[in-house]
Amino acid sequence: MDKNKTRKWSFNNMKRGMGIAAAVLAIGTSTTVVAAQNTNYFKMFFDGNVMNSAAAIDQVTIEQGIKMKVEESIIGGKSAIIIASFERENGAVFPEEAVIDTLELDLKNGASYMVEQRVSEDGKKLIAMFDVDASSSLDGEKVTIKADAIMNGETDEKVAEGPFKHTFKVKDHSDRLTIDLTTKLKNEKTALKTVYISPLGVGVEGERTDGNTSYLPENTPSVKVVTKDDNIVDLQASSTSTTDIGFKWQYSLDQNGNRVFLDSANIKQIMINDQVVNVD
Secondary structure: OOOOHHHOEEEOOOOOEEHHHOOEOOOOOEEEEOOOOOOHHHHHHOEOOOOOOOEOOOOEEEEOOEEEEEEEEEEEOOEEEEEEEEEEOOOOOOOOOEEEEOOEEEEOOOEEEEEEEEEOOOOOEEEEEEEEEEOOOOOOOEEEEEEEEEEEOOOOOEEEEEEEEEEEEOOOOOEEEEEEEEEEEOOEEEEEEEEEEEOOEEEEEEEEOOOOOOOOOOOOOOEEEEEOOOOEEEEEEEEEEEOOOOEEEEEEEOOOOOEEEOOHHHEEEEEEOOEEEEOO
16 A cells, blocks of 8 residues: 555544544534434533443553543444543542543554543543544454543643553444445546444445545545435535545534434445445
8 A cells, every 4th residue: 555645534524633643632512313322421522312332341451540441432344432431549539620641542553533531520530532543444453542641731730640551452333335336526436345334324435446546535425324214314424534445434424514323223225326235
């Protein structure tokens, strides 16, 4: 793969930072939910109910008196949302201004991600949410969350001395469909190979066939979800990223730019530029 290609990302409706350079960024909190149920930690970051298929990872790491745990995660092919917590082993509360310093997500094959963090309402946990696009499948991947320290964001005083590190393994929650579709949008030609359907939305993966394989497509096809009761949800792309075979569009927004969470068990068809992909 072209060395330059692996560094290219398209920023549609969400800001993204590359790998270890990811900063603490705010995420739009409006969401649209298609037949879903809520989970507590997802609700901290998204204004609405969120899929009940979020998985907890029953593994805890304790370092320097700080207990780290992945509270919930949804892995959808080469995209993920991972929500982790930091709390004091003795149960003491954090100051309202507490922040996790130099918070990073380390994956073997690299990823682009953004991260937001908050102090829980009772002050006992710092909660971090990673929104991830990876270059290869995340299924079975070992992921490490790292941080330097916990600080008081107003005074710059250290609340807890690090460094901290928590490693865990993730499991994919998506349905993966092999397709063979071609698209031509303006002067760009693409061959679409794979569709990932998960609560996080729809991922469409392929490669350019117009000779410009070192560049991400600038144009995106229309993608619609048809539910089993024949409702149609028109999705918008939130990101375009490189993968190990070419590129991937992630469709996870509605027409108003709000985050969409899908009930993948209720999806009958995916329409890509009016070409129908049957899900079951």
